[in-house]
Amino acid sequence: MDVEYGQYSVILLVEGFPPSHAGTITVYEDSQPGTLNDFLGAMTEDDARPEALRRFELMVEEAARHAEEAKKNAGEAETSARNAGISAGQAEKSAVNAETSAGDASESARQATESAASAKQSEDASSSSASAAAQKASESSQSAAEAELSRKTAESAAGNASRDATTAAEKARESAESAQSAEQSRIAAEDAVNRIPPW
Structure with a gap:
C-alpha cells in the first residue's frame, strides 16, 4: 500500500x-x-x-549459514559414527566365525588322525578306513580354508570400522568449528546492532 x-x-x-x-x-x-x-x-x-x-x-545471513553448516556436519558425524558401530559389529561377528572355523578344522584333523590309526590297525578294513581318513583330511583342509577366509573378512571389517570412526571424529570436529563460527557471527551481528546510533 x-x-x-x-x-x-x-x-x-x-x-x-x-x-x-x-x-x-x-x-x-x-x-x-x-x-x-x-x-x-x-x-x-x-x-x-x-x-x-x-x-x-x-x-x-552469515550466522545462519554457519548454523546450517554446523547442523549438516553434526548429521554427517552421527551417520559416520553409526557406520563405525555397524562395521565394528561385523568385525566381531567375522572374528567369531573365524574362531568357529578354526575349531572345526582342529576337530576334522583329530578325526583324520583317528581314522588313519584305525586303518593301520585293521588290514581288513584298511581300504575303508583309508577312504574315511582321506575324507576327514579333505574336510580338515576345507575347514582351514574357511577359517582363513573368515579371518580375512574380520580384518577387513575391522579396517572399515577404524575408517568410519576416523570419519566420525572429523565430522564432529567440523561440526564444532561451524558451530563456533555461527556463534562468532551472531555476536558480531549483535555488536553491529548495538553500534547503530539512534536517530
Whole structure:
C-alpha cells in the first residue's frame, strides 16, 4: 500500500535478536508516492542508515549459514559414527566365525588322525578306513580354508570400522568449528546492532 504523509518509527526485527530502533521516516505531502520499504531504502545525503542495515543483514545471513553448516556436519558425524558401530559389529561377528572355523578344522584333523590309526590297525578294513581318513583330511583342509577366509573378512571389517570412526571424529570436529563460527557471527551481528546510533 502507499504510505500516507506523516512520521513512521521503524523497528528492525530479526529472529534471534532483540528489536532495534532503525530510525524515523518522515513522509511529506509533496513526497513521491511509495511504500515503507521504498522510503526506508531511500538514500539521502545525511542518511547512512541503509548501508548499516545492509551490513547487518549480511552478518545475519552469515550466522545462519554457519548454523546450517554446523547442523549438516553434526548429521554427517552421527551417520559416520553409526557406520563405525555397524562395521565394528561385523568385525566381531567375522572374528567369531573365524574362531568357529578354526575349531572345526582342529576337530576334522583329530578325526583324520583317528581314522588313519584305525586303518593301520585293521588290514581288513584298511581300504575303508583309508577312504574315511582321506575324507576327514579333505574336510580338515576345507575347514582351514574357511577359517582363513573368515579371518580375512574380520580384518577387513575391522579396517572399515577404524575408517568410519576416523570419519566420525572429523565430522564432529567440523561440526564444532561451524558451530563456533555461527556463534562468532551472531555476536558480531549483535555488536553491529548495538553500534547503530539512534536517530
